[in-house]
Amino acid sequence: MRILLVYPQYPDTFWSYKHALRFISKKAAVPPLGLITVSAMLPESWEKKLVDMNVSPLLNDDIIWADYVFISAMYIQKESVGKVINECVRNKKKLIAGGPLFTQEFDNYPQISHFILNEAEITLPPFLNDLESGYPERIYKTEKYADMMVSPVPDFKLLLKKDYASMNIQISRGCPYACDFCEITSLLGHKVRMKKTEQVLKELDALYLQNWRGPVSIVDDNFIGNKKEIKNNLIPAMKEWMEKYNYPFTFNTQTSVNMADDEELMAMMAEAGFNSTFIGIETPVEESLKSCNKAQNRNRNLLHSVKKIQNAGFQVSGGFIVGFDSDLPSVFQRQIDFIQNSGIVSAMVGLLNAPKNTRLYKQMEAENRLTNEATGSNTDSSMNFIPKMNRKELLDGYQKILKNIYSTKPYYKRIRQFFLNYKRQKIKRKKIDLSYLNGF
Incomplete structure (x- = not known):
């Protein structure tokens, strides 16, 4: 059996880092972790090929080679x-699809032969069993949450690692909090x-054995959603591992x-x-x-909290939102002041959106304020509901924030503020990757 795993291309957004990656000779920020985890769950005897369209094009020959095409994607x-x-x-x-986009919108894709919805640790095994018997169903879904202890080591060997700025792993899923827009x-x-x-x-x-x-x-x-477990077990073990291998990561x-x-x-x-x-x-x-x-x-005191984290040796990147019902026109300058004073160099500022199935989405739907589905990017100047603030005033204020914080002088002032807040960690590190010098 020949399986082609395809990860679609991201548009040019905050998270794609499309332009910044060129400075360090990389093509994508991180690999498609979901797909390479799915690959590790497939029979070892199957041939597998990964095409991450963010690092290489999908060729017609790739599709012709495959018996089945697996695709995973997010809304964006x-x-x-x-x-x-x-x-x-x-x-x-034949296409086999999974991931957040298809889990929420499988009805919109009649061309897909089979859906592996929700978490693949639960829904993929019955599909594989049915496929082997010759009678696979079209939709496999569950209301249960997967036991992470059965999740396999991702199939890192499928990756062209030189194309990525970072590798990625997942240790936990779920969040103890209940933000209404998340x-x-x-x-x-x-x-x-x-x-x-x-x-x-x-x-x-x-990852280490893959060099x-x-x-x-x-x-x-x-x-830190399960702080007790990570403090008592995980972090001490990670520290010991890192010391053993001379801090390779x-x-x-x-x-x-x-x-x-x-x-x-x-x-x-x-x-x-x-x-x-x-954060x-x-x-x-x-x-x-x-x-x-x-x-x-x-x-x-959010400003004090950020500075404490920086002083402990961490660079803090931050997400910021405008467009809440309670926001007043003063919010735009307040956001600018906070970002500048905090020394958060990489600040993702977006307009509030209501993703499907969130509490905010249900509220906007009940109030007849929904206008369309969210695009999946909260930094593209779009909203999918009618805000309480005048839309033009909101967009003008949003643009004011971006122009202020990413103009040259405020940006470098913010970098300086970060270094004033930051306390360097006294830990042995690997030598710098020479490709990163291209960024200068």
């Missing part, structure tokens, strides 16, 4: 998905489900801002090789945090 890849489907249909190849909990639940520490170390072993040296992104929804991840409340945790993470984290700050406006149920950000 929708345009590229359509092109892949058309090419496969033209070549009379679709993570509607897809993956509130309970944080973790892999065993031994599994994580095997994945680090696999990867450099950044590793831990793509958990909230790395650096780790970056996503956390909630209450990371700042635990100095011991931050010190442990730094000693294990973590050096940056993305959803959203807004410095308390009323807006309350309205979107961002409980973990409330009743605290």
Whole structure:
């Protein structure tokens, strides 16, 4: 059996880093982790080929070679998905689809032969059994959440690793919080489900044996969602592993801002090789945090929290949102001031959107304020509902933020502020990848 795994192309967005990657001679930020995890669940006797369209084009010969084409995508890849489907249909190849886009919108894709929806650890095995018996169904879905302890080591050997700025692994799924605009909990639940520490170390072993040296992104929804487990078991084991192999990796991840409340945790993470984290700050406006149920950000000095994390040796990237119902015209300058004073160099500022199946989506639907589906990018100046603020005023204010924080003088001033806040970690690191010098 010949299996072609296809990952569609991202449009030019904040997360694609399309232009910045050229400076370091890379083609994509991270590999398609979901697809290479699915590959590891397929029979070893099957031939497998990966085409990540973000690093190489999908050729007609690739499609002709395959018996089945597996495709996974997020909503933002929708345009590229359509092109892949058309090419496969033209070549009379059966498509097997999974991932967030198809889990939420499988009804919109009649051309797909089989859907592996929700989490593949649950829905892929019965499909493979039915395929072997000759009677596969069209849709495989579940209301259950997968046991992460049965998730395999991803098939890293399929990757052209030199094309990526970072490798990635996933240790947990789910988030204990309930932000009303976030679709993570509607897809993956509130309970944080973790892999065993031994599994994580095997994945680090696999990357090391594949000769990867450099950044590793831990793509958990909230790395510190199960703080007790990571402090007691995971981080000490990762630190020991890193020391054994002379710190071949650096780790970056996503956390909630209450990371700042635990100095011991931050010190442990730094000693294990973590050096940056993305945090959803959203807004410095308390009323807006309350309205979107961002409980973990409330009743605290957010600026102080960010500076504490930076002082512990972390670069903080931040997500910011305007367009909440409670936002006043003053919010735009407040966002600018916060971003500048915090030293958050990489600030993703977006307009509020309501992804399908979120609490915000249901609220907008009930209030008859929905206008269309969200595009999957909150930085493309679009909204999928009618805001309370005048739309022109909101868009003008949004553009004001971007022009201010990414103009040359404020940007370099923010870099300077970061270095004033930052305390360098005294940890042995691998030598710098010479390709990164191209960035200068």
